[in-house]
Amino acid sequence: MSFPFSPPLALPKDFPIPFPPLTQRADEQTKAAKFKFNREAGAIPRQNNHPPAQQIDVGGIEDGHWSATTAVDPHRRVLGLYRALSDPYRFRSSVDMLEELLIFTRGGLILWSSCRALGGAALKGSSPIDALIRSCLLEERSADASFSQDNYALKWTFNNDLGLVFVAVYQRMLHLLYVDDLLAAVRKEFSQIYDPKRTSYDDAYNEIFRQLHLEAEARSEEMKKNKQLTGSRPTRVSTNKITQGGRDASQRSGGAAKKNGDSGKNDSDGDAGKEHRVQENGLRDNSHARAVVVNGKENGDPNDGAFDVNKLHKLRKNKGGKKNDVAVNVAKNTSKTKPEKITKKNRIWDDKPSNKKLDFTDPADERGDEVIDQVVVNQGASMMDKDDVLSSDSDEEEEDEKENGGASQKKKGWFSSMFKRSSVERWSEKPHMVHLSEVKALAAMEEALLRILTPRRSIDILRDVHAAKEHGKPYIIVFVGVNGVGKSTNLAKVAYWLLQHNLSVMLAACDTFRSGAVEQLRTHARRLQIPIFEKGYEKDPAVVAKEAIQEATRNKSDVVLVDTAGRMQDNEPLMRALSKLINLNSPDLVLFVGEALVGNDAVDQLTKFNQKLADLSTVPTARLIDGILLTKFDTIDDKVGAALSMVYISGAPVMFVGCGQSYTDLKKLNVKSIVKTLLM
Numbered sequence: 254m255s256f257p258f259s260p261p262l263a264l265p266k267d268f269p270i271p272f273p274p275l276t277q278r279a280d281e282q283t284k285a286a287k288f289k290f291n292r293e294a295g296a297i298p299r300q301n302n303h304p305p306a307q308q309i310d311v312g313g314i315e316d317g318h319w320s321a322t323t324a325v326d327p328h329r330r331v332l333g334l335y336r337a338l339s340d341p342y343r344f345r346s347s348v349d350m351l352e353e354l355l356i357f358t359r360g361g362l363i364l365w366s367s368c369r370a371l372g373g374a375a376l377k378g379s380s381p382i383d384a385l386i387r388s389c390l391l392e393e394r395s396a397d398a399s400f401s402q403d404n405y406a407l408k409w410t411f412n413n414d415l416g417l418v419f420v421a422v423y424q425r426m427l428h429l430l431y432v433d434d435l436l437a438a439v440r441k442e443f444s445q446i447y448d449p450k451r452t453s454y455d456d457a458y459n460e461i462f463r464q465l466h467l468e469a470e471a472r473s474e475e476m477k478k479n480k481q482l483t484g485s486r487p488t489r490v491s492t493n494k495i496t497q498g499g500r501d502a503s504q505r506s507g508g509a510a511k512k513n514g515d516s517g518k519n520d521s522d523g524d525a526g527k528e529h530r531v532q533e534n535g536l537r538d539n540s541h542a543r544a545v546v547v548n549g550k551e552n553g554d555p556n557d558g559a560f561d562v563n564k565l566h567k568l569r570k571n572k573g574g575k576k577n578d579v580a581v582n583v584a585k586n587t588s589k590t591k592p593e594k595i596t597k598k599n600r601i602w603d604d605k606p607s608n609k610k611l612d613f614t615d616p617a618d619e620r621g622d623e624v625i626d627q628v629v630v631n632q633g634a635s636m637m638d639k640d641d642v643l644s645s646d647s648d649e650e651e652e653d654e655k656e657n658g659g660a661s662q663k664k665k666g667w668f669s670s671m672f673k674r675s676s677v678e679r680w681s682e683k684p685h686m687v688h689l690s691e692v693k694a695l696a697a698m699e700e701a702l703l704r705i706l707t708p709r710r711s712i713d714i715l716r717d718v719h720a721a722k723e724h725g726k727p728y729i730i731v732f733v734g735v736n737g738v739g740k741s742t743n744l745a746k747v748a749y750w751l752l753q754h755n756l757s758v759m760l761a762a763c764d765t766f767r768s769g770a771v772e773q774l775r776t777h778a779r780r781l782q783i784p785i786f787e788k789g790y791e792k793d794p795a796v797v798a799k800e801a802i803q804e805a806t807r808n809k810s811d812v813v814l815v816d817t818a819g820r821m822q823d824n825e826p827l828m829r830a831l832s833k834l835i836n837l838n839s840p841d842l843v844l845f846v847g848e849a850l851v852g853n854d855a856v857d858q859l860t861k862f863n864q865k866l867a868d869l870s871t872v873p874t875a876r877l878i879d880g881i882l883l884t885k886f887d888t889i890d891d892k893v894g895a896a897l898s899m900v901y902i903s904g905a906p907v908m909f910v911g912c913g914q915s916y917t918d919l920k921k922l923n924v925k926s927i928v929k930t931l932l933m
């Protein structure tokens with residue numbers, strides 16, 4: 254063994270050990286060093302007329318993971334030294350600075366951690382994994398496969414079928430090349446042994462992980478060497494080759510690769526048939542990892558993908574720029590997630606104040622609650638018990654759930670499954686379960702939900718109405734939405750609310766399409782004793798709206814409420830007519846009316862309305878949906894997820910919530926109660 258120094262005396266306790274860098278695997282290196290030491294410590298003295306081996310003073314130094322053994326002769330000269338590690342694997346970790354690899358469920362249950370299982374040091378400061386969950390995963394902003402926090406870089410992957418998350422943390426400056434490869438291998442191996450009933454894998458998985466880690470490193474080293482030698486560029490090859498550098502994971506586990514449902518939908522490590530960018534030697538090129546991993550965005554399961562909302566927000570900001578791109582993207586993404594259509598039953602409402610199970614709303618106005626509770630909107634409707642409708646709806650859902658064998662659960666996004674599993678696991682009394690700093694995680698969830706539900710733009714209608722009034726203009730609100738969601742009814746409620754604030758209101762009957770629509774609005778106008786502008790049927794609604802606004806300007810109405818025909822988001826001629834109405838009249842507020850009852854269908858409708866308005870706009874600055882009016886909130890019990898998704902996807906605030914048939918049944922969304930319910 255060669256020594257880079259020749260100390261004259263025995264080594265002091267704090268003697269620094271200038272080991273040359275290790276290039277071999279730690280255990281081999283240790284063995285080799287030990288062998289060499291034994292040989293040299295025994296042989297050198299004899300060769301150099303030093304005292305025989307038994308007179309040699311052998312001492313040791315322990316320094317963290319290191320231990321060094323010295324052989325010192327009676328003349329206090331160091332004759333031999335070898336370094337060793339009590340745990341060679343720990344040494345590898347410290348050298349390569351993979352700080353932690355964590356496996357947890359979407360409910361936040363930590364199943365395995367390299368720190369916990371293999372005795373590494375805990376991460377310093379606030380956990381970067383907590384930060385990842387808070388700012389990325391919880392908000393479904395996991396479109397990227399990497400994330401940075403302080404000095405740490407994080408990469409992750411999912412097994413969506415099993416609801417597992419695999420996160421690797423390492424020092425940002427290190428640019429570890431093997432992390433994606435390792436994560437993919439860990440996911441594959443772990444998925445095979447995963448058993449939902451089991452909560453600890455420390456014994457079962459430690460050895461497998463060590464092996465996978467070493468293999469991934471070895472492949473990475475090889476890749477580096479090859480790169481240096483050949484200056485090779487990444488080429489596209491089948492991912493079947495990825496495992497050629499090391500032992501195929503499925504071989505190791507007896508080919509039971511699919512046993513636990515690692516179906517590879519999101520398989521970033523490349524199951525057969527997929528192509529990823531890999532190096533010529535068959536290893537993944539990490540510089541392209543983003544293009545292949547994560548959440549079904551690029552190549553995976555559409556059910557798990559988050560909407561590409563950033564572009565939509567950008568469009569909203571730029572008002573019209575690149576609208577087609579946005580529209581296409583939104584369409585692409587949402588069409589993947591479109592749930593099955595819900596066939597609505599004829600619903601006939603009781604005229605008693607609703608007997609709500611849960612009320613997530615604040616009254617839109619204190620005065621609004623005092624009056625006209627007995628005025629029933631839509632008196633022509635026949636009667637049926639509301640609770641019947643509710644129970645039959647939920648029965649249907651339960652049946653669907655059973656029929657689909659829980660498939661609908663899978664269809665739910667990250668949020669729903671996160672919350673569902675989180676609450677289930679929270680209450681299961683298993684003391685040996687280690688939760689991901691549960692209190693902190695819940696607080697983070699709450700914070701994230703509050704952030705999502707709190708609109709980025711605040712719209713104060715009353716303030717804006719007064720501002721318009723000062724300019725001698727009426728404030729225009731256009732109500733849009735699909736058929737039968739409650740546009741006219743809730744338009745009348747808004748009119749009532751405005752009247753309560755001493756504002757003069759005029760209705761514009763621009764549903765010139767559905768027979769009876771004009772008469773319906775006329776009934777509301779008569780009850781509320783407000784003027785209505787109507788031109789009958791088969792007129793161009795854009796022109797009717799224009800004339801109504803002119804009339805309102807003449808008679809100094811403060812607000813014009815424009816009723817429009819219900820239309821399906823895919824009906825191009827009707828969507829074109831709506832776009833024309835909006836572009837021609839530049840309303841102050843385009844209010845999307847959606848039924849809370851239909852859940853994600855409302856999210857789809859809203860997205861497609863926005864998309865069509867952007868696509869079909871004839872003016873350079875496309876007008877999109879400004880706000881949301883969520884109707885029939887009295888019918889949804891605690892299924893409030895649609896509100897969350899709609900705000901998140903459109904960036905538009907929920908301005909009102911309709912929760913009954915009376916004019917007073919218009920409220921404001923109580924964000925805090927919604928969040929509380931989601932976390933219950």
Ligand SMILES: Nc1nc2c(ncn2[C@@H]2O[C@H](COP(=O)(O)OP(=O)(O)OP(=O)(O)O)[C@@H](O)[C@H]2O)c(=O)[nH]1
Nearest residue numbers: 631736737738739740741742819884885911912913
């Ligand atoms: N329970 C409940 N029912 C509502 C609410 N809002 C509207 N409705 C009922 O929903 C039904 C349809 O309401 P409309 O106002 O006619 O719906 P619309 O969107 O104007 O319909 P189209 O003009 O055909 O597109 C009526 O029976 C309303 O009473 C609500 O907040 N809660």
